[in-house]
Structure formats: structure tokens, C-alpha cells
Amino acid sequence: MIAEAGHYALVLALGLALIQSFVPILGARWGDAALMNVARSTALAQLLFVASSFAALVILHVTSDFSVVNVYENSHSLKPLIYKITGVWGNHEGSMLLWVLILALFGGLVAAFGNNLPLRLRAHVLSVQAWIAGAFYLFILITSNPFLRIANPPIEGRDLNPVLQDVGLAVHPPMLYLGYVGFSISFSFAIAALLEGRIDAAWARWVRPWTLMAWIFLTLGIAMGSYWAYYELGWGGWWFWDPVENASLMPWLAGTALLHSALVMEKRNALKVWTILLSILTFSLSLLGTFLVRSGVLTSVHAFATDPRRGVFILLILCVFIGGSLSLFASRASSLKQGGLFAPISREGALVLNNLFLTTACATVFIGTLYPLALEVLTGDKISVGAPFFNLTFAPLFVPLMVAIPFGPMLPWKRGDLLGAAQRLLAAGIAALVAIAIAWAWARGGSALAPLAIGLAIFVIAGAISDLVERTGLLRNPLAISFRRARGLPRSTWGTAFAHAGIGVALIGIVCETTWNSEYIGTMKPNDVTKLAGYELKLDGLSQRQGPNYREMVASFTVSLDGKKLSVMTPSKRNFTTRGASTTEAALLTRGVSQLYISLGDVTADGGITARIYHKPLVLLIWFGPVLMAFGGVLSLSDRRLRVGAPKPARALRGLQAAE
């Protein structure tokens, strides 16, 4: 009954989306306010129905109703409750349902809190949202229905893929989707602007909070995914340049560029055409990511060829939306009026430079991700484009970008003075040089690249601090005045400083982890002692333990430093009986922002165990950086100035954060 109700709710949502996709547009054409207002009710009702459909699937999973294929294939009655819930989106059908739920959520937010939007604009935006939603409801109903029943229900399910039985699954996909799908709003706004043929600074002011919110979630989602891969896969790696990861990185790069170009548009009414194009591209990359991950083209060309319905369907959605929006852009963009003038050396110029490097970096990731696929389709040759390719292309593009970051906020709008900015960054430059010298001396020669990269990171961080010092007049005025000024600074200025410093922080983590990571791989027997980076690790022994739906072998290591016992680390290997698969649960010991990492291999014939032990210096900074960036985003989002132009949406955003 519940499955059928969930299915039916989804069909109703499709019906509503179909109505919403043309009635408000007709209303806008005829100037009929009643028709335009239809969008509001349908968007809210859609949210209600999709949410009930999703709730139905959650209930089916929680109650372990194995008469439903999706539950049978991905659940097990002994699975802990949290994994029963997260297992809902730990599979293809469920994750697509989460995708449309978040899409409907964003549509509903625009409908509920977009009262201050011009009626025509809101009608257009919601209609475009309904096109996207309609296409994906159809996709789910036709190719990936999660509510299908089994004729002869089995008594036990096949359990969820063990790698996914982790808290990471509870946080990572929803975060990532909030980011991915959040960009649909800026896409809809861009299409609406093209349909209306009108775009102004107010448009950018409405779009910016939505883009910012999506960007914050995407940043956190990617960072979370990276940390999850780091501790769950047992390899100590945190970024593999895997196509699935690149699929989320591309919208992030484009979205970051969009944030900055929308700023130019909002403040100076320039870069209009480019901002519209970026909005379209960002969401197109989100759709591309969905295609790459969901069509099965990556895991197996074979699966794609024998059951092509899913892949072809998403490919069709991809072509229609990207092709359609770009054609619309091509035909309408020239009619948009040119905006304000600016000199190449100015805040606008710096932001253009930022956009240039970010989009180019995005393009190289795009090539590296799709080239192997294209080559295989065209010639049948199989190649792998891995970390060396991206290190060679991505890194050289990010270096000039990072050098330029501190200059941006120092330059005034319209016309700037590079020399003046450089003078104000003198302290940051000196700090960078000192950092290079210290890193060089500490590493006693070695690779020259690492100290230089650390210098660059310190330059970015010190540059962000100098900007704040400059604006508060910290060294020129009495402390009380500076403090008052600091409180009076717009929150977005603080946000910028935090976000920019976050990049520097992440870079320090990346450089230290990759350069000074130490590693031990070997076989240890009970009471064996291994020394690594000053720590002594003694294997106390091995024991067996029974979990709810797995058996695990736990090794216990006593860690001591200078003869003093610090802690006991217990990495384990879990064997999931239902699937016959095993996972490696790494043990982590955090010391400051550095970590010790142990993951287990196999037991040898003579009773020893193979262990992989890492010392990863400053590794936590890799994820602390993105968190800082997201925090900067939240500060910007709470800026009063964003609410002056568009009070309601901004309040809605704040409400959403509070609800987290």
C-alpha cells in the first residue's frame, strides 16, 4: 500500500510539474496575474507530493518491506536503523528520488519566499524549474522506479554495499545534491531573464544568495566526500581524480566563477552576458555529473550498452537542456544591454581574471574526464587519465590564480592601482618569504616545490588578513576605533577574507600531506613494535568481534611518543556475511591537525598481520580549508546588503540554515 501511494504521489507531482511548465508562461505572455500565480501553488504542492513519495520510500526501508525490489536489493533486516534510512539514497533509484526532492525543495523555497520578485520573473523561473523537474520525474517513473514490487517476496534482503554503511552516506549525498541541484535556481533565473529579454543589477542580487547557498553546500559536500574516501577506502588517499569526483569538481569550479561574476554584475552592472552563460554552464555541468554518475557509463560501458535506457534518457535530458538553453542564449544574448566600463587593472578586471582561470581549469578537468570516454567510443583505445595529467594541467592554472587572489579585494572598482595594492600586500609578501625560508630550512633542502607552495599559501592567507587590517586601520588607529570599524565592516568582507584564507589553508594541508607523508607497510606479529615519525606503535593483539550484520577482526595498537603511552588504535577488517564482501575500517589518531592512520591487510599464515601505517602531517587542513570557505560563504549570505535588494529570499536562506 505504502509503495503504491509513494508511486502515485510521484505521478501526481509529474502532473503538477506539467501544468507548472506552461501555464505561468502563458500567464506572463497574456499579462494574466492569476495564471502566473498558479506556479506558486503548484510548486508548493509538488514539494508536498515528492516529499510524501520520498517519505514512503523511507518507511519501506525502515520497516524492511522486502516485497519492494529496491528494499530487497539494498537493505537487510539486521542493518542498524541509521543505515536503513541512509540506504534509501545509497542506490540508483533512491538517490534520483532524493535529487528530485531537493529540486522540488528549491522550487518550493522560491515559491514561498519569492514574494518580492517581480511576478513575471517568478512565473518564468518556476516554469523553467518545472521543465527540469518534469524531465526527471519522467526519468524516475520510466526507467528507475523505486516502488516496483517482487511477485514472490523473499524473507531477507541482500544488504547495502558495505562500503556505503557509514555515517558519510548520511551527510555526503544530501550535501552534494543540495549543491548540484541548487545551481538549478541560477539556471532557471538565467533562462527566465533570456525569455524576458531583460536583465539588470537587481537580477544579480536575487540570484546571488541562491548561488551562494548552493556553492556552500557543494563545497561542504565535496570536502565531506573526500574525507569519507580518505578514512573508508583504507588507502589514505583523499582525492583520486576519479571521474565521479571530477563530476562534482566541475560544477564547483564553474559555480565559484559564477559567484564572482555575479558580484560584478550586481555592483557594476557589467559582465551580464557572461554571467548568464556561466549560470547555464554551471547547471549543465551538474547535469553532466548526474549523467556520468547515474547512467552507468563509467562503471561499465557493457552495462550501458545492454541496458541503455537510463543512460540514453539522461543523455537526452542533457542534450535538450544544454542545447536548448545555449540556443536560447545565442539568439537572445546580443539583445542584452552592455554594462559599465572598467579598466583592466580594477576590481572588475581581477574578477574577470578569476573567472578566466577558474573556467579554464574547469575546461582542463572536463577534457581529462571525458577524453578517455570519447577516445574509447571513437577508436576503442583504452587509456586512463590520472593524477599526473591533472597535476600537470590543473596545478599550473591554480598558481597564477592564487597569486592574484590577495590583489582582488585590494583593488577598487572601475580603475585600480596595482602598485598601491602591491605596497599594501608588502607584509603578506614578506610573510610568504619567511615561510618559504622556514619550510626550506626545516625540510633541509629536498623538493624546492613544497616550500614555494607553502609560501604561496601563506601569501594568500596573509593577504586575506592584510585586507581586514587595511579596512579596519588596525595599525594606524587606536584599538578601540579599529574594533568599532571591524564591527561595522560588511559581513561579506569578512566572508571574502575567510573564504580566501580557506584556499590557502587547504593548500598547506595538501602540500604537507603529499610531501612529508611517511608510510610503513609490513607484516607485524603481536608485540612487534614499529617506529614511524617519532611514534612507537606496538601491536597488542588481534581479536574477533560480532557486529549487527558483520563479523570483524580488530587489531589493537598501543601508540606511544617518547615512551609515554598516548592512546590505543583499533583498526579492523569487517566481513559482511550477506554480500560476502569485506571492508577495511581504518583507525585514525588525531594529533593537532596531523593524523596517524592504520589500515589492515591480510592475516599471514604465521599469525602476523599486514598493516599499512601512515603519518600524515597537517592532513586535517585539507578539509579545514573548505570548511573555512563555506563559513565565509555563510557570513556573506548573512550580509545585510544582500537582503536590502531581496529581503525575503535571504530570510528564507537563513531559516534554512537554522533548520540544519
Added chain:
Amino acid sequence: MTRKQRRLTLIGSALAVLGFAAGLVLYALSGSIVFFSTPTMAAEQHIAPGKRFRLGGLVQPGTLVCGGSQVSFEVADGGAKLPVTYKGILPDLFREGQGVVAEGALDATGTFRADTVLAKHDENYMPKDVADALKKQGHWKDDYDKKLAENVKGASCAHGG
């Protein structure tokens, strides 16, 4: 500066960055991509020692020798066999008789020295590249996936565990 000059500056710098990136991409594509081979293909192509490639095939049953962290095994594709050595911990899904993809290079004696053994298969225990290559060479049977899935208890380095 006139509007035209400004636009030219903008377009010029955009082209410079794009050109720089295009150069990087071409350079990287010529040097750092890695081709995929099966043992048969490796024998036919006479891959030079030291040139990196990805080797894919099935782990030949009965050839797995575990010496602590030093492991050796043979990869076969029905046509040819290639001995592989690897220092490190094998992925959880590694079993004799199953598909494997290893990255590394041949040494002077013709042994493949792997520095990476890929862990990321799907639940069918068959890396996509291996399945495609086996199919091309006609060593694929349609129920291979299922047989392998049933066969997961094949020998690995685990004892007890």
C-alpha cells in the same frame, strides 16, 4: 583606453590563458596518459621495459604467493600470462580467479612491477576494462559475472580473517 582597446586587452588575456592551458593539456596528454593492455596485447606490442601501462586480466589460480607485504601472482587473459610483483596491501576484493587491474611497468626480466593494484571494482568483481578486453578476445562467457560472484571465496592472502 577606449572601449575597443579594453575589449582587446580582455580578449588578448583570455586567449593567452586559453593557449597556455591548451599547451599544458597537449603536453600532459602526450606524456602522462597510461594505456591499458592485457597480457596478450602486451606480448604482441613488445612494450619496452620501464614504460608505464595498466595491465588487466584474471588472477591465475594457484599462482598467488604472499610474502608479508611482498606479493606476486600471474595475470592471464586466456591467451598469455604475465608475472606480477607488488609491494603493498592488496585491495579487499582481490581474489584468485578474479579480474584485476594493476598499474606499473615491466622490468628487465619481463616481470610486471605494479605500484598500484586498483581497488575500485563494482560488486560484479570484474573491472570494466578487463571485461571488455576479455570479450574482445572471445574469452568471455555471459555467466562469468555470476560465476565470479559465487566464487568470491577463492584464495586470497587472508588466513582465517
